[in-house]
Amino acid sequence: MAAQAEGIVLENRNIGPFYFLLDIDCEPIARVAVPGQFVMLKVPDGDRSLLRRPFSIYRCSRRFPTQTRKGGQISILYKQVGRGTLKMTDLKKNQTLGLIGPLGQGYLPPPLPSSKSIILIGGGVGIVSLVFLAEKLHAENLFVFIGGKTEHDILCARDFNRLRAHLFVATEDGSSGFKGTVIDLFFSELGRFKNDQSYYVYSCGPMAMLRRLAKGIEPNRFVCQVSLETRMACGFGACWGCVVKTTDPETPYQRVCKEGPVFPLEHIAWDAE
Amino acid sequence: MSSSIPDLSVRIGHLKLKNPVMVASGTFGFGEEFQEFLDLDLLGAIIPKGISLRPMAGNPPPRIFETEGGYVKLHRPSKPRL
Numbered sequence: 001m002a003a004q005a006e007g008i009v010l011e012n013r014n015i016g017p018f019y020f021l022l023d024i025d026c027e028p029i030a031r032v033a034v035p036g037q038f039v040m041l042k043v044p045d046g047d048r049s050l051l052r053r054p055f056s057i058y059r060c061s062r063r064f065p066t067q068t069r070k071g072g073q074i075s076i077l078y079k080q081v082g083r084g085t086l087k088m089t090d091l092k093k094n095q096t097l098g099l100i101g102p103l104g105q106g107y108l109p110p111p112l113p114s115s116k117s118i119i120l121i122g123g124g125v126g127i128v129s130l131v132f133l134a135e136k137l138h139a140e141n142l143f144v145f146i147g148g149k150t151e152h153d154i155l156c157a158r159d160f161n162r163l164r165a166h167l168f169v170a171t172e173d174g175s176s177g178f179k180g181t182v183i184d185l186f187f188s189e190l191g192r193f194k195n196d197q198s199y200y201v202y203s204c205g206p207m208a209m210l211r212r213l214a215k216g217i218e219p220n221r222f223v224c225q226v227s228l229e230t231r232m233a234c235g236f237g238a239c240w241g242c243v244v245k246t247t248d249p250e251t252p253y254q255r256v257c258k259e260g261p262v263f264p265l266e267h268i269a270w271d272a273e
Numbered sequence: 274m275s276s277s278i279p280d281l282s283v284r285i286g287h288l289k290l291k292n293p294v295m296v297a298s299g300t301f302g303f304g305e306e307f308q309e310f311l312d313l314d315l316l317g318a319i320i321p322k323g324i325s326l327r328p329m330a331g332n333p334p335p336r337i338f339e340t341e342g343g344y345v346k347l348h349r350p351s352k353p354r355l
Contacts, residue, residue: 233346234306236309236310237302238302238306238307239300240322240331241346242334
């Protein structure tokens with residue numbers, strides 16, 4: 001159940017060029033969040049930015065409350081890309097933040113025993129929600145494809161190494177790993193994976209990346225869920241501003257914030273977007 | 274000083290509302306989206322988004338664009354059937 005909650009900044013630190021890690025003490029959200037869900041965060045810049053910003057939950061931990069902490073922490077890994085996120089980089093310890101969350105439908109875990117074979121494909125900050133997922137799934141065979149424009153955009157590799165994942169890295173400029181997009185890399189490695197639906201694929205990244213995945217993957221080869229990134233206004237289904245075209249004739253437009261952000265790959269009308 | 278709750282009821286045409294507090298159309302979905310954040314019984318009325326006899330898909334995205342201190346939304350929303 002989502003809550004309108006107040007969070008307290010525990011830490012906000014620069015972890016690389018344009019990337020920041022924000023830890024927030026927010027027990028109402030940390031208590032119930034699942035991988036793939038997100039929060040709407042009000043950037044404290046007066047009334048300049050009316051809309052809250054959506055951020056995937058990177059980490060979520062519950063702990064015993066202390067005098068200074070309420071017992072639950074969420075972490076957001078964000079990239080400074082515009083006015084709102086630039087303002088966020090100024091957030092200081094103990095500063096109060098307005099949050100709504102956790103929101104949306106998270107990733108559906110695969111039924112056992114298929115959970116032993118998981119493929120994660122993340123582009124840019126899209127990899128963030130897949131870390132939370134991987135830590136929950138405890139997969140025996142975890143294959144992770146991470147992509148970015150340059151080596152500085154390769155995020156969370158250390159997290160996946162700790163989980164003993166088979167890690168594949170792609171950069172568009174070739175500064176780290178495979179030269180090309182993460183989807184190019186994934187398709188070049190397809191021969192590794194049996195064609196028997198025993199692998200579950202989860203992917204998050206820009207729409208163009210997910211479209212390439214959808215267009216290039218053989219139908220029914222994998223059970224595949226994708227988490228979409230889009231502009232949002234309310235974040236909880238009231239405004240219908242974040243819709244995506246689907247293959248469902250009954251509901252041709254569905255809300256990324258409410259019915260998503262995670263959808264089965266085949267549920268999205270990729271030609272329409 | 275009386276502790277009784279004042280009568281805030283109002284009449285609008287045939288409707289009698291327990292108070293005149295209403296949400297503006299288009300800002301509040303169909304009401305149910307706000308159930309987790311607000312006791313809807315506190316409101317005098319909800320003015321929902323448009324409802325049509327047959328469902329309407331609405332316009333394709335993008336539908337929203339943020340501006341300084343506000344945002345613009347393309348106003349041809351998805352409508353469920355009656």
